[in-house]
Each structure stands twice: as C-alpha cells, then as structure tokens.
Amino acid sequence: MNDASSASAMSDDAELARLDLDDARAEAARLTDLIVDARDAYYGRDEVLVDDATYDGWMQRLEALERLHPEVQGQDSPTLSVGAASGTLFAPVEHAERMLSLDNVFSEDEFRAWAARVQRDVGAGVHYLCELKIDGLALSLRYEHGRLVSAATRGDGRVGEDVTENVRDVAGIPLTLAGSGHPGLVEVRGEVFFTVADFQSLNAYQESMGDRLFANPRNAASGSLRQKREGKNERQLEAMHERLSRLRLTVHGIGAWPNPPVATQSEVYGLLESWGLPVSRYFTVAESVDAAADYIRHYGEHRHDVEHEIDGVVVKVDELALHDELGATSRAPRWAIAYKYPPEQVNTKLLDIVVSVGRTGRATPFAVMEPARVAGSVVRQATLHNQDVVKAKGVLIGDTIVIRKAGDVIPEVLGPVVELRDGSERAFVMPANCPECGSPLAPAKEGDIDLRCPNTRSCPAQVRGRVEHIGSRGALDIEGLGEVSAAALTHPLRPEVPPLVTEAGLFDLRAEDLFPIDVEVRDAETGLVRLDADGEPDARSPFRRQRKAPLEGRAPTASRPDPVFDPDGPFDGDADFILSAAAHELLENLERAKTKELWRFFVALSIRHVGPVAARALAQWFGSIDAIRAASREELAAVEGVGPIIADAIIDWFEVDWHVEIVDRWAAAGAQLATPGHPGPGAAPASGGVLEGVTIVATGTLEGYTREGAQEAIIAAGGKAASSVSKKTDFVAAGPGAGSKLAKAEELGIRIIDAAQFRVLVEQGPAALGEWSGA
Template sequence: MTETALDDSLSQAAAEAATLTERILAARDAYYERNEPAISDAEYDGLVQRLEELERLFPELQSQDSPTQTVGGRAETTLFDPVQHAERMLSLDNVFSIEEFRDWAAKVERDSGRSVHYLCELKIDGLAINLRYENGVLVTAATRGDGVVGEDVSENIDFVPGIPRRLAGTGHPPLMEVRGEVFFPVESFAELNAAQVASGERPFANARNAASGSLRQKASTKTPAQLRLMKARLGRLRMLVHGIGAWERPAATSQSEVYAVLEDWGLPTSEYFRVTPNPGQAAEFIEYYGEHRARVSHEIDGIVIKIDELELHAELGATNRAPRWAIAYKYPPEQVNTTLRDIVVSVGRTGRATPFAVMDKVRVAGSEVRQATLHNQDVVKAKGVLIGDTIVLRKAGDVIPEVLGPVVELRDGTEREFVMPANCPECGTPLAPAKEGDIDLRCPNARSCPAQVRGRVEHIGSRGALDIEVLGEVAAAALTQPTVPETPPLPTEAGLFDLQLTDLLPIQVTVRDAETGLPREDVDGSEKLRMPFSRNPTAAEKKKGLTGLQPSASATKLLAEIDRAKTKPLWRILVSLNIRHVGPVAARALANHFGSLDAIRESVAADLATVDGVGGIIADAVLDWFQVDWHRDIVDAWVRAGVQFTTPGHPGPGAAARADGVLSGLTVVATGSLEGFTREGAQEAIIIAGGKSAASVSKNTDFVAAGPGAGSKLAKAEALGIRILDADEFRILIEQGPGALPTPPPIIS
C-alpha cells in the first residue's frame, strides 16, 4: 500500500471511529443515566466490536478515554452524592461464540502456564452495585459509575430485601467491598408492569431499566404517595453478589470458596453456578442455560466465566476496563429495536379482532420476526406505541414476540396514533364485545364472516383436529376466500365433505398471512399459491386435445384425505366442530365417556360436567353450541356425507375405560411454550400415553413439562422438588416413559 493510500485509510478509519465513539457514548448516556435505551443491546455490542476492530487495525486511534477502554456510566450526577470505590469497579469483555470462548480459555492457560478451573455463573441483567462493609457493618451502597466513582444509593438500598446491614458470623475484615447486581425477578417485573398499565402509566421496556430507575430515585423529591410507591418498587428488587473488590486477605483461595464465605456471612449468593475443570465442561454449562434460560427466576443475557483460583487474578491482571481472568459469553439478543410500520387488525376463527404490529424484519432470539400481536386496542394504548415508532421487541426463547414499548427519544413527529376500526375488516359487520364488560371486540357474524370460516376450516385440517393433509392455510383460504370464483366453494364448513373435483379447478387465491391479513408473496415465483388445486395442461396433454385447467396432485390428495377423515376417531370429529373450549383433551374425555355425538347431545349439563376433564364451563359451551341452527346444519350435512359420529363398539355412556400406556398412573402438568407442542397438543399427548394431564401443580404431580413463560407453575414445581422437563425430555417421557429420561446434569457446585 502506498503512503497516500495508507493516509487515506487512516483518515477514513479515524472518521468512522469518531462517529462510532459518538454513538456509543450517546447510547451509554441514555442507558445508564436516563434508563431509556436508544438502541438495542445487540446494536450496541456491534458498535463496540466495530470500534475495537478499527483500533486493532489502527492502534494510533485508541486513546485512554476510548469507549473500548472505559466503563460505561458517569462518575458524578447532581442527584446523588459521589462515592469513590476502594478498588476500581471494572466491566467485562465479551465473546459471542463457543469458539471465541475456547480461544480466550486457551490464552488464559498459556499466560498462566497451567491448567485452571472455570467458575461459570449466570450473567444477571441488572444494575451493578458495590457494597462497602467496615468491620461487618454496611457503610455505603454505590452504583458503578465510571468504575472509580459511583453514586451513593445507600438510603434506597435499605428497602431492598436480603441485603444485610450487619454481616453474620465472625472474622469480618476491616474493609471489604462486595460487588453484585440488583434486579427484578421475572415474576415481580411482570407484576410491576401490570400495575403500571392498570394505573394508566407506560410499562417499563425491560427489567434492567426498571431496576435502575427504581433504585436511582431521591426520596426527598417525592410526595407521600409517591414515596409509598417508590418503597413498594424497591421492595420488589433483589440482589445477588458475584464478586469482591477491596479485601486485603480473603479468607479463601478460590472464587467458589469466597461465595461460601459470603453466604455464611448472610450475603445473597446465586445458586446457579458451577466450577468446571476444563473449557469443554464450561461450554456445556453455557449451552445448557442457552436452552433453559427461561427457567431462571431472573433475566440473564449470558454466562460469566471466571478463573476460580484467586492467585491467578492478580497474576493475569486487567486492562483499563476489564479483568483478564474473566469473560462474558453473550447469548443471541432477546430484545432488539425495530420500526413499527403499521398496525393491522386480523379476525380469527372465534371472531376476535386482534391488532398486530407489522415491523421491519429483525432477528431476535435466533429467528426473524416481522409481526407481533398487540392483543386489543387497550393494550396498544397502554404500551404507548405510535405507527412509525422505533419500538423495543422481545422474544424470550420460543415465546411469541412481544412489543414492549416505544423509544420515545427517537420520535420525529411523523408518527401517528392507531385507531381501532369500528367494523370487521373482512365482512363489514360492526365489531362489538361478546358480552358487557369485555375488552376484546369481536365480529358477531360468526356463520359467514370469511375470516372466521377460513379459520374454522384451517382448524379442521390441523393436527389437533382431523389432521387432513393439504388442508392448511393456503387450502383454507382458497376454499373460503378465493379471488376466483366469485362464490367460494365453502361459504361455511358444512359443505366440506361434499367437495368435488370440479369445485376445486377454477380456484385462484391471494394468500394472506394468517395473523396480519397482509398478502403473502409467492414463495418460489410459481403459481402454486395462486392456483393451489389446478395446473395448466402439459405439452403432451395439449396434443391430446386437453386445453382447460387440470387437477393438481394437491387437489386429488385433498379429496382423498377428506374422504379418509370421515371415519377418524370421534374425539377428532368433536374438535373439528369448533365448539368453544373443546380441544383435544376435553373432546377425548367426552368421546371416551359417551361414545357418540347423539349421546352427548341428549345429555344434560350436570352429566357432561361430571366427566373427568370437562367441568361446568365446557358442559355449558357444548350445549350452547347445539342451540345454534347453523351449527346443527353442519352436523346434519356431515352425517349425510358419511361422517362417522360414533365410536364403533363403544358400550355406551360411562362404560369406557382408559387404556394403559407408558404414563399409566402418573400425573403430568404441561405449562409454558413447549417447542413442537401446542398447549392442547401437550395435554393430548399425556392422555394418549395413559397419564393424567393436570391443570395445576400439587404434591401429587409426578412431572412438570415447562417451556418459556411457565410462570408460577414452574416456581411451585421447583418449591415442591418435582422433576421439571424441557420439550425434548417431555417428548421422551410421552414416547418411552419415565425410565428413559436422562439424569439431569448437576447445576449447583
């Protein structure tokens, strides 16, 4: 490279570095000082990584006050008194892959000249706090600030439960600094946001900012009512200690021993840590919690790996901002920013009108997302989002994406409010609550609203109902809402079993997304979606004189599958009727007990309600369904078409016995979002395997299958010591029985 070219490259790098520095510092200020994140964690990490790369290529660009060499946060504010830490409070360097972690571990072992032990612990997404104890008495609690000077939040820390003002035991050093994180447990954060919404306030975007905003308040500026609210919020916070700062001669030789000492002194330490003898087992810990992070009671965004031997901490030392003896493995982001382009209203098979956020496509938690439900007009208002906003999007594990709120600071005045339509966007019928007091609006035109008919037909073909291959989203739309012909083959589902090949050939359809109702693009540029059941004749067929549309393989297969579905088990027929509350579990219970649809129809509510797995609400829903004339028309049409509404050989109501299976005699609770299972699908799988699917956790529960969003049921299972299974383990349980389950890995050292 010529000298001129080198100068140009340096000049361009310097300009980019200056821009990156400005953006990073602005983001830090918004995040640490105003508790209003202007960009997502992933975007921030990307900016820092790019600046680090430039500084490696051009070392002359790196200065002592570069964001890569300093800790985030200000040293002093006008709100709190400054506190100088006895020992500098550092941040952590990050790695984003197992390979990067292994490279770090290899360098540590090269630099130390020995094999080491790795202490792995969860990286809490909270607010860093430094507790200073003198002779066992808490003197100050301070934020990290710039690492040297923080803010004195001692008066507020007094309201956070679990932090001892005087240490238990004996042997306390004259001066000791303990570092940890203050955070909201997941359940407490959900309760806090629910209270925010109920009081008309905007919910917090994330738990970390809520924790920081709650702790960094001045009691002297509050009215009595505000002070009570402030204390209540502080009372929901928790703290876990994860390290030491100043401590001249620790009464331990390893980090794990330090935790034991701190626990004996009454300080709150985490149970989620493990000491491993090599990087391979540390990587297993990282991967385990990457898959099970939703089980943890607090938010985490990664794993911190520390060298366990304390003597190596001093030997390895630190950079200006981070120790060389520790690293943070960052998981893929579960919270990102994107742009809200529109809010559209979709009508589902039950008539519920649901607003959906349509966003710029963004990758979060390992998958691409472009839409998220906003539930109803009240939720849109409570979240405070405007069309055109930059919004914060969260997707924990495999849970449905959730819009948390707007980044208000990025508004430019072009944003506009969402207005809930007064009429059904599909059929024009005025929307209304199903009953007085309901928040949700529904389309009351249940019989013939195209969206509801489409949803019901798609449900009939689903795995939980008749499991009709080919009858999915595209086929349901084609049969109920075609662009050609003008009159759909299925104005209602009553005619499903009477379909003929001639009904399918002229169909053309614009396929719309099942949630947002927006037109979907053809996946491969062909006419498979536009003409799902027909095709143009081949050259050979044209030579034989065939000129019109010919049936596709999908058309003939659909009709064959519909014909086969006529004799499927009664419980599947019951599910396909779209009776409210009657999913696979209740349908199986009704079919097993009564044996025929006629016996169900002739029963009274009390008889239906006594069936295990049914109850009063479902009993009333079943009888109410048969009171509607067009519902009876569906049954009559299906009977004429040959649908079998009886279980052959069934001895009559109440005489059926449940068959034994691998779960015979066992009670299992399925909760949260289990990958590969709907809620009803998981319950059905338990029953098919011979087990009892329970709705609540008790001492009689044998297993709890828990996915993201499990909530209080998971907490109760943990308190009772019940074996908790993830989706993969649940699959083993229902297919092979409890004896095939693997021994759970130890997670506590």
C-alpha cells in the first residue's frame, strides 16, 4: 500500500474506533444496505449501481468496522458472503464446491504486500501464475465421467442458475471431453465473454433487428446467457441463437476435483486444454514477485491489444499444495488476488445536474453530459451520489469535466478542467423539495449525508421503485412487472389517478385498470424520463394495442381472450384498442405469484436490511407473516442469520399503518402469506411430529423436491432443517450436486440418505429407515 493509501486507512480506522456501539451498529447497517443493494443489482439483475472503487471502499470500511467492533458483524454480513442469491429465472444448481470471489488490490505496493504475506505463511519457492482478468460472466461446468451434465452461473457462490441448455449453443464448450481418464466428477470454472469485435457485430445485428443495443460486453454476455427460450417466436429464437453463438469461454480454474493428478495450476491448464477446454493463451508462470509485477505493468500498457475487455490481472500461487495451506476466508481464497487497473478517462461537457429519487427515498444528483465514448460505450449521465460529493468534486454546471468508466463499467465524474472555464458556469444547488412529489427533503436521522424524501407512502418515485422491486427475480419474480409496467401502474400520464397509489392494491388489479394507461418510460438507474430518437419523451401505452379489425360484437373466448370494448361504454374513445397480450400475461402472472414461497413475499415488502438470506431464515423459523409480525425483538434477533439490526427494522416497519395495509390487502386478495403445513414459530409442532428432535441437512438435487421444498418438508414434520453439517446432524439427504456437505458427513460418520429415503424419512420418521436410535 502506498503512503497516501496507508495514511487514509489509518485515518479511517481511527474514526471508526471512536464510534460507540450504537453508532457502529448504525454505520454497519448503512454500509450493509448499500453493499447488498449494489450486489443484488449486479449479480441478480445485470445492473450496476456504483463503480468498483466506491463498492470496494464500502467493503473495506465495513471490514475495518467489523474488525474494530466485532459485535456488529451479523451472520449475513456481506463480508462473509459472495455474489447474490440466485433468482428463479432458471432452476437452482448447488455447486459441488463454493465459487468464491477474489480480494482486490489497486497498486503495485498493495500487490507486493499480498505476495509478502503469502511468502511469510508458506516460505520461499512460490511461483505465481498470472492471467488476464476477463470482464465477463462467471460460469461453472460440471462434468461426470467426461460428459457435461450441468452449467451454472455463480449465484451466491453456493447456488447458481442452471444455464445448461443455453451453454450448448456457446462455441468452444465441449459436451464430451476429449481424451480419456476423466474423473468421475470435475467442476471447471471459467468466464463467458464477447470479444470486442463480436460485441460490436452483435450490436450491429441488434440494431438491424430493431432491438436495443447493449451498453458493454459484460452485460451483453450475462444477458445473452441468462435468457429463457419459452415463449419466444421464431425471430426471437434466431436472435437468441445469434447472440449465444458469438459467446466465448476461457476456463481459469477448478472447483470440485477429487485428487487431481497434477501438482500446479499451470499443469491443470495443460490437462484441461488436452480435454478440449479453452484456456487462456495469455497466462504465464512468474518465477518471482518482480516478474509478476512486470506482467501486470505490461498488460496495463497493452490492455487494448487483447481481443476482449479486461479490467485487471489475476495472480495465483501456482502450487496446488499451497492452496490448502493458505486456505480461504468466507468469501475469497488467500492464494489468489485480483489486481485492478485504473479506468480510462475522457473529457466532456456537464450540461446539467438533476436529482432523482429511488425506492428508498434517497435523493441522488446525476450529471447530465454531452455524449462521450469511453471504454467502448457512449456515456450520457453519471451519478454524483449526494450534494457533498458534488461539492467535493468541485464541478459547476457548464464545466468541461473529466469522466472515466470505473472498472470499465460505471461512468464516474472525476472533476472539472478548471482552466477551460469561461465564467458562464454556475453552481449546483440541491433542491429543498422532492422533484417528484414536492415533499421537503431531509436526512433520515441526524448526521446522515444523504437527503431523503419522507413521503414513503405516496411519492411516485418510491412507489414505482418498490413495485418494480416486487417483480424482480430476488423477490416475487413476476414476469412482466418491470421498469415500464411499474411506471405505468404508479405514475402514468393518464389516468389522473394511477391504478396503484401504493403497492397494497397490486393483487387487486383488473383488466379495466390496465387499459387506459399511457406512461413516460424512465431510466432504471436514474429514474429520469427517457428520450426517443427525436429528443422527445418516450411515451407508450404498454397494456393496449390497436385493434386490427372489427370484432363485430363477438364474445371473448379462451383462445381469443381480448375483451370487446363498447365505444359508448367505460372506455369511451378507446374503441380502436384492445388489451395486449402483455396485459393478460401480467394479470395471469400476478395470480400465479400469490402462491410463491413465503420468503419471497417478505423480500417483496421492501423492509430495510431484509434480503433473501434473512427472509429465508425468518420464513423457515416462523412459517407466516403473522407470526413474524407478532414476534418480539429478542425472538426475531435470535433467528440464525438475522440479528438485532434486522429485528429493529422489521418491528419499525410493522408499526406503520399503511405497511400493515399492504399485508392485509395482499392476504385478502388471496396471497399465500404462510407456508402450508408449517407448525409455527421455532419449527416445533405443538403435538410432536415424526421428525421431532431430528436435525437434517438437505444438499444437492433431491428428486421431487425443490431446495426450499425439502427444507419445508423437514420443518413440517417437526424436524430442524440445518444449513451446515456438524456432529449434531442426524441425517444428510444428498442428491446430484452435493459437494462439501457430503464430504463432511462422510468424515463425521453421519448417515447419508438419497431422495427416496428422504421421502420415507419425512413421511414416516427415522424408525422407518431402521438402524437409528437418536442423537
């Protein structure tokens, strides 16, 4: 670490050390909220909310805070986890070995400090494998006896999304490995990406087909691989195949592989290449730290000479035996590090600074700029975070400013070019009122930098954001409830009174509520109105389409569900329009969503700090929204993965009357806000159960059960569904994809059962399996 970085870190540590416990908890909650929001957006929705440097700064500050105040670290802290929970766009796949992330360094001093720690821990004789860090989508390929059986995204590092069907269209990924002597099981890890040339060709193809252009290769790769085939017409399937066929893969490691017959990472690459898997042609093995530093410097100067985008270099200890010796933290191996390159910079004109309001009410200034091309894409706007950041950067409206793509992804304003000022520039003034509802902006509590709109119930921006969140894959996963439809339902151009004043009425929506809507499309990141090619607001009627021919009074049928509108009836003036297929699909999907898993409803309520991890834990323990609502702070905080900060947020949320109205109206509309068969808080049945006192871990794919379904079956039978294997575990139910938990069970001598035995166990109890006498 250089002198400036070291001084900054010491200053931050001193500041954090002075915090009392309440302030430390509040700061941990704030950082957790920011990190989880950014992580869920990046991994779950292919959206980037903040630049790498800002995100890394949040993580470093939270790590320092937890080091100085260990009591604030909850079991679901972002410092202990990887990625984000996978959605349900695809079936879940449990990795045989966790897909960890990498820690980052940003200077040669920091890299050398990491290498010094490695050599201190393992002694001399370390070699370093250096390879380019591809800016793509992480992928895990599972081969059994040389045949590809599954391909999965990273997800949360433990469970990813099954993209096997799409991977079969990706060039260069063998479905059967070449050669012989393949292990019974091997997980191969790699990065899926577009070359720069293929990305440009893809965007040209998208434009020719009238489809949207991609902002950068990473989002294009993720969006291409994570798309469903169902419901697509012939043209859409052709476009999908076109995109998938242009993807490439480079493998860069292994996950599960019992006893690999090689001693080094570089030999692993040689073996993988002999099997027909694509490995990087840019990697090298450095004999010393100096040689590794030379490699880093070389590609920092020649990063654009490579056919794909890179954002740094990954350096790994080459000797596999040292990997075990060095070990890993809960989120990253200690035997590898990612060196991040500084981003590119260009100049452009700052036309304006506007303020948008997000789902949580935070008012965020955004720079509106003359379009500028940087790091392969055109940039028009960038977040300025808050008024203090605007002041610290010293920018004036009308300035020529320096911008960069932090991590080659997120636009960031660095500052003004002062010498180019001509006196016409003016200072930005943070508005006193919410730009969407007019409410006075204020900090949520004393000392907060961010200003927020306090009108959480009715502010159109906040309601719009919450409704879009409900439809997201991390919440209720409602197809068709996205950016445009959320805006249409909460802030339309017409009618004057929107169909949804709050999200409470979501499950009460009817066809006649959707028909008359026109809406201005807003940018998902900024909340600002999008402009069309002519510079006019992009306005649409998302739920209706023009009638092509008179329906001649025919009644709707199952095959032709479009309702007939009477010109003299309630939709006077709209007789030439009928309800679109998208509207019918939205209503059908809302109906289906009523029976989604309980934890998804809890995430959908937008309770601060409650993400999928905490929601799952609460749903499994309490079994219903009513039981969670009735629980005390101590009862909530005692649940594994929750803690006092989340407990306080839940209690505060339920003290608001219109929040309670949401729950009540959803329940009245038929939403299933309880897990069927759940015996109540604590997962202990009132009159016993066949699994009373029995602890079970379910891992891998159990035929006939989803992951949540297996846990719910255990709980419904009175047992404890544990997430990790220990000496207190009675049974491990293991199916295909079971990994380290299976190995741990074998090591501890715990009884392992398959899916058929698991069904007998939850239905009839341990005695039906025989040879069990209790813990």
